[in-house]
Amino acid sequence: MEDKNFKGHAALFTAYLIFGLNTPVSKTVLADGEMSPLALTFFRFAGAAALFWLASPFVKRERVCRRDIFLLFVASLFGILINQMSFIVGLSMASPIDASVITTTVPILTMMLAAFFLGEPITWKKAGGVLTGAAGALLLIFNGNAVPSSGSANRTGDWLCVLSCTAFALYLTAFKKLILRYGAVTSMKWMFLYATVCSLPFCWRDVVSVPYASLSPDMALRIAFVVVLATFAAYLLIPLGQKSLRPTVVSMYNYLQPLVSSAVAVAAGLDVFGWSKGIASLLVFLGVYLVTQSKSRAQLDAEQKNGKQ
Numbered sequence: 001m002e003d004k005n006f007k008g009h010a011a012l013f014t015a016y017l018i019f020g021l022n023t024p025v026s027k028t029v030l031a032d033g034e035m036s037p038l039a040l041t042f043f044r045f046a047g048a049a050a051l052f053w054l055a056s057p058f059v060k061r062e063r064v065c066r067r068d069i070f071l072l073f074v075a076s077l078f079g080i081l082i083n084q085m086s087f088i089v090g091l092s093m094a095s096p097i098d099a100s101v102i103t104t105t106v107p108i109l110t111m112m113l114a115a116f117f118l119g120e121p122i123t124w125k126k127a128g129g130v131l132t133g134a135a136g137a138l139l140l141i142f143n144g145n146a147v148p149s150s151g152s153a154n155r156t157g158d159w160l161c162v163l164s165c166t167a168f169a170l171y172l173t174a175f176k177k178l179i180l181r182y183g184a185v186t187s188m189k190w191m192f193l194y195a196t197v198c199s200l201p202f203c204w205r206d207v208v209s210v211p212y213a214s215l216s217p218d219m220a221l222r223i224a225f226v227v228v229l230a231t232f233a234a235y236l237l238i239p240l241g242q243k244s245l246r247p248t249v250v251s252m253y254n255y256l257q258p259l260v261s262s263a264v265a266v267a268a269g270l271d272v273f274g275w276s277k278g279i280a281s282l283l284v285f286l287g288v289y290l291v292t293q294s295k296s297r298a299q300l301d302a303e304q305k306n307g308k309q
Helices: 003-031 037-058 066-093 096-103 106-117 124-142 152-174 176-181 184-208 217-244 247-267 275-293 297-308
Strands: none
Touching: 003 037, 003 217, 003 247, 037 066, 037 184, 037 217, 066 152, 066 176, 066 184, 096 152, 106 124, 106 152, 106 247, 124 247, 124 275, 152 176, 152 247, 176 217, 184 217, 217 247, 247 275
16 A cells, blocks of 8 residues: 555544544533534634644645635535534434434445546446445444434434535535645635634524533533544544545545444443444445545556557
8 A cells, every 4th residue: 555545544544533432522512401512513613723723834834826715615615514514403303323324325425426526437346345334334323222213303404414414525526626735734724714704603692602611621621622633633634535545435434433433332331342343343344445446537547548558
């Protein structure tokens, strides 16, 4: 494996490991009702924006042209604002199992959109890898304790989760070339700044309603984990993976989150590691491997060119 590909995989593995840990941590933050989902989401946006701008003097200075300033705004709408806000609101309305199942569509959507925007081929190996990984993630999800639910509110929540997944898949594919032009800090400082400003009208009432004086030190530490690690650090790592790996490969790491959440549950004594979790884990990693081994458009073009010589 090339060095840049290894770094890309390491960056994505770490980022989605943090995302997996973020799920139970965020649930504990929201559990007592002191912090609403919209308030926590705004803290993620604003906190990450502040950290990226504070970090920018310590990295190579990059001049962003006017056109790309606008494109970063649009990328922020899909990759951060719509993705995170629609998911957190959808999750509050839909059942956990509905939301978990819907998130498994991200690699499938990304594979199709990559074919449209980037001309990436949908090979049998790539499609097989995506479906194998999805099978592993679904096996984990349906062996959990969540119960599907129904009703108009739940359907609205489901559709919001679908919107979140579609927005993120669009971000991974339509804006790949934009992300390649700049360093992670440069692109993320603008994107999180835009997300903060755009989310303020929707989140302000929830933000000012938080009882700050009564927040415990433990609660503050959990919020800090969500902001510093699950947002700033994770979104610092994702562009590193985007630079060296294809969008479908990047999206496959989405399947790591249920594995991490399951491992946390086992470690906390809330679940046991049975045969289904072992098989599910193997399916997820096999799926990632198959997608990684599938051929890109550039590789197929090179083979076709060499065949004509």
